[in-house]
Amino acid sequence: MNVKIAPSILASDFSEVGKTVQKLQESGADYVHCDVMDGNFVPPITFGDQMVGAIRPHTSLPLDCHLMVTSPETRVQAFVKAGADIITVHVEACADLVKTLRAIRASGVKAGAVLNPATPVEAIFPAVREADMLLVMSVVPGWGGQKFIPASLQKIARLRAYCIEAGRADADIEVDGGITEDNVKEVIAAGANVIVAGSTVFRAADMAATIRRLRG
Numbered sequence: 001m002n003v004k005i006a007p008s009i010l011a012s013d014f015s016e017v018g019k020t021v022q023k024l025q026e027s028g029a030d031y032v033h034c035d036v037m038d039g040n041f042v043p044p045i046t047f048g049d050q051m052v053g054a055i056r057p058h059t060s061l062p063l064d065c066h067l068m069v070t071s072p073e074t075r076v077q078a079f080v081k082a083g084a085d086i087i088t089v090h091v092e093a094c095a096d097l098v099k100t101l102r103a104i105r106a107s108g109v110k111a112g113a114v115l116n117p118a119t120p121v122e123a124i125f126p127a128v129r130e131a132d133m134l135l136v137m138s139v140v141p142g143w144g145g146q147k148f149i150p151a152s153l154q155k156i157a158r159l160r161a162y163c164i165e166a167g168r169a170d171a172d173i174e175v176d177g178g179i180t181e182d183n184v185k186e187v188i189a190a191g192a193n194v195i196v197a198g199s200t201v202f203r204a205a206d207m208a209a210t211i212r213r214l215r216g
């Protein structure tokens with residue numbers, strides 16, 4: 001599968017977000033990963049749909065919105081309006097995961113489901129036939145710059161095997177947290193094809209070269 005790179009703007013300077021997303025696009029990024037945190041599902045607060053709307057005119061890259069919020073179903077329409085291309089919701093946060101994924105798709109936007117490191121991989125299986133993308137958190141959500149949790153590799157492999165079994169070999173599997181040029185090859189070998197990277201991309205001396213190397 002084609003590997004896509006989704007740099008997380010969480011690691012960037014929010015006062016320059018327009019310029020940042022332009023630079024990501026020039027540097028060959030595939031998506032812009034937007035980490036939405038509500039101070040409730042996770043302790044920090046980052047930004048919401050208004051920020052996504054402000055970013056929208058500055059890039060034609062798909063905006064990959066990772067909603068770390070409680071009751072994400074109440075927020076979907078606001079992110080659709082803001083111009084999100086992918087909306088990903090946590091299995092731990094949804095009262096009815098399948099219903100939420102269907103509502104996202106019905107709005108013409110790609111739907112994603114994501115699970116925390118402590119959540120068993122089976123919790124995301126009901127999403128496999130309903131989602132365009134499945135996201136495996138490889139750190140506890142809330143903060144950038146953490147260390148990759150190695151047990152995530154087995155989870156990715158089990159999820160890829162389940163997708164193939166379920167006739168969804170085409171499903172995107174995204175991995176988020178602690179990805180570096182050193183561990184990305186293992187992550188891709190386990191079955192992931194969308195790579196989120198925050199600190200690795202924004203600390204890079206040469207952003208374009210780093211994005212190229214992250215493709216494995």
Ligand code: DX5
Pocket residue numbers: 008010011033035066139140141142143144145146176177178179196197198199200
């Ligand atoms: C964590 C966020 C991640 C984070 C990744 O809650 O979902 O997207 O920004 O940052 P790094 O790549 O620095 O671990």
Ligand code: ZN
Pocket residue numbers: 008033034035066176196
């Ligand atoms: Zn994220």
